[in-house]
Amino acid sequence: MMPNYAPAPIVPVLGRGSRVWDQAGREYIDLAGGIAVNVLGHAHPELVEVLHDQAQRLWHLSNAYTNEPALDLARKLVDLTFADRVFFSNSGGEANEAALKLARRYAHDRHGPDKAEIIAFDQAFHGRTLFTVTVGGQPKYSDGFGPKPGDITHVPFNDADALGDAMSDRVCAVMIEPIQGEGGLIAADPAFLQRARALCDAHEALLIFDEIQSGMGRTGDLYAYQGYGVTPDILTTAKGLGGGFPVAATLTTEEIASCFVVGTHGSTFGGNPLATAVAGRVLDIVSRPEFLDAVKAKADEAFTRLRALAADTGAFSDVRGKGLWIGCEIDASTGWGSKELTDRVLEYGAMTLKAGPDVLRLAPALNIEDDELATGLDRVEQAVRSLVA
């Protein structure tokens, strides 16, 4: 494979719940959820069953035909959110690409070609296509690939005045992660999102929420916007949607969707029956109120332990996030970064994630068992203490 990844030295071969085993039979607790994806852990029996069942019926017929699992998933997403219409694709980057094209097309059709500016935020992450990487606010991911798509402006995240100064009637969309994931687990202030909503309304721009990482119960709400009480015009969802099976969706209103007329956009695999059958079952499970309540309870436990560890060792200057999505900012005095810490945690038998150079990120399965969570956090603690010592 090309050298664009730096895989860990171990090769996982089996996963059950929140436990994973490598080729040597060594066990790990998965506190990463893949990469904030496996919301129901590994090999969840209901997902295995639905995938197996669908695999025996129908895999692919292209979007020249619709299919029952896709219709069913679209209906569920519409019933559970603000949206009236859904476009299916296969990854977060594609869902965002569709959202951005939709916003541009809507503005073009309603207001003319000059209304094309997109406002996005420093440190944002929206995917790896050339458009989404340019809208993302991390030049290290977009530099060096030739001419970038134009008319994209970045302002500091959570700075409502900067957003206000940047807004004009030329803006067609403002794209926000309600909680920046890759950027270091930075939550939007409620007042910032409210102001963004008001500014979009005043300038007839569309508010796009990228909920690819924050959605599907990660924060304890099905979608983070529901906890904030600020409703976007377009929402993107992927990662947890398929519980590990690749699937993504772009959600919007009837009015906005109406400009995606036949032929304007498409995807060979988007909305295929295997992916949508699995996602339908994931959504059934994750959207139950008692499931989301349990996420909050598990999160309280994890936050309490990690904050105690921070107070005791001084390793973390901040432990932040929402739900089972936790960022531990490594104190500068330690001299270590997130790579060093995630490597050490793996040696101690737990999988975790980085969120930038100095934030350790946890995004475990939302149904992680209490004993798995406790054991995983024990291992994180042992790793931290071994570095502090």
Ligand code: PLP
């Ligand atoms: N948007 C956000 C907020 C993400 O966190 C990610 C992935 O980390 C993406 C978009 C891109 O998703 P994918 O890697 O599935 O294209």
